Amino acid sequence: MNGLMQGKRGVIMGLANDRSLAWGIAKQLAAQGAELAFTYQGEALERRVRPLATELGADFLIECDVSDMGALDAAFDTIAARWPTIDFVVHAIGFSDKNELRGRYYDTSLDNFLMTMNISVYSFTAVAKRARALMPNGGSVLTLTYYGSEKVVPHYNVMGVAKAALDMSVKYLAMDMGPENIRVNAISAGPIKTLAASGIGDLRYILKWNELNSPLRRNVTIDDVGGAGLYLLSDLSSGVTGEIHHVDAGYNVIGMKAEDAPDI
Numbered sequence: 001m002n003g004l005m006q007g008k009r010g011v012i013m014g015l016a017n018d019r020s021l022a023w024g025i026a027k028q029l030a031a032q033g034a035e036l037a038f039t040y041q042g043e044a045l046e047r048r049v050r051p052l053a054t055e056l057g058a059d060f061l062i063e064c065d066v067s068d069m070g071a072l073d074a075a076f077d078t079i080a081a082r083w084p085t086i087d088f089v090v091h092a093i094g095f096s097d098k099n100e101l102r103g104r105y106y107d108t109s110l111d112n113f114l115m116t117m118n119i120s121v122y123s124f125t126a127v128a129k130r131a132r133a134l135m136p137n138g139g140s141v142l143t144l145t146y147y148g149s150e151k152v153v154p155h156y157n158v159m160g161v162a163k164a165a166l167d168m169s170v171k172y173l174a175m176d177m178g179p180e181n182i183r184v185n186a187i188s189a190g191p192i193k194t195l196a197a198s199g200i201g202d203l204r205y206i207l208k209w210n211e212l213n214s215p216l217r218r219n220v221t222i223d224d225v226g227g228a229g230l231y232l233l234s235d236l237s238s239g240v241t242g243e244i245h246h247v248d249a250g251y252n253v254i255g256m257k258a259e260d261a262p263d264i
């Protein structure tokens with residue numbers, strides 16, 4: 001399967017460190033010959049992102065806070081100046097005040113609700129729109145969501161509401177951009193201990209629950225997510241758009257906890 005992404009180039013948004021879901025995806029894209037650019041949020045993260053990018057042979061790094069539309073415009077102008085066309089974009093970005101990722105959903109403040117929706121939902125649409133302008137020959141756009149958008153997961157709160165809106169954004173964008181052969185999909189990843197996930201209350205319990213109750217009886221890794229990312233960003237998935245693809249060891253199909261699971 002070597003060279004699946006040969007001749008393709010794209011942008012990875014949301015790499016923070018080597019535990020990021022974006023890293024799992026970037027590694028597999030690079031291994032298949034993709035040329036990558038990375039955006040990062042602020043100088044502190046640049047120090048972590050630059051060596052990782054170098055490891056994958058990438059030297060194209062752009063600072064971009066996605067809550068700032070001016071910064072997004074500038075980032076895509078910078079990309080366009082070096083790469084007149086791109087083939088894919090990965091949006092692996094989400095943020096909420098961690099004080100509201102615990103306790104009751106009804107305690108969500110208006111300010112945090114709006115900020116969470118802005119950074120975790122609207123930014124995807126804003127990115128897709130700007131990426132589209134660089135995809136005259138079609139392309140693939142990918143975001144990351146979580147099961148808390150479909151069912152209530154303790155502590156996920158406003159982020160679950162935001163992910164529900166993100167899931168629908170995927171479908172509306174798929175419809176908008178389908179005629180231009182731009183595909184829009186999401187990976188719904190099972191819980192993985194990353195910087196962002198560490199802000200969620202009782203993450204250890206969520207991880208243990210998923211491990212014990214998933215059909216595969218394990219948690220997923222960033223490499224599992226990377227494999228699915230490669231599929232959705234490559235021509236292997238040329239007929240797939242508007243899809244919320246679960247990479248969660250099968251957890252989403254479970255309706256009831258299995259007692260004495262090893263015996264069934």
Ligand code: NAD
Pocket residue numbers: 013014015016017019020021022040041045064065066067091092093094095119144145146147188189190191192193194195196197
């Ligand atoms: P991470 O902390 O490694 O990545 C989150 C990224 O979001 C960071 O790079 C951060 O800089 C970026 N970000 C936050 N606010 C930003 C802003 N204003 N502008 C630009 N970038 C900003 O954590 P992760 O778990 O890899 O998260 C990536 C995506 O995966 C998120 O959308 C997250 O909700 C989603 N996801 C994570 C899990 C999980 O369990 N870790 C499961 C399903 C979905």
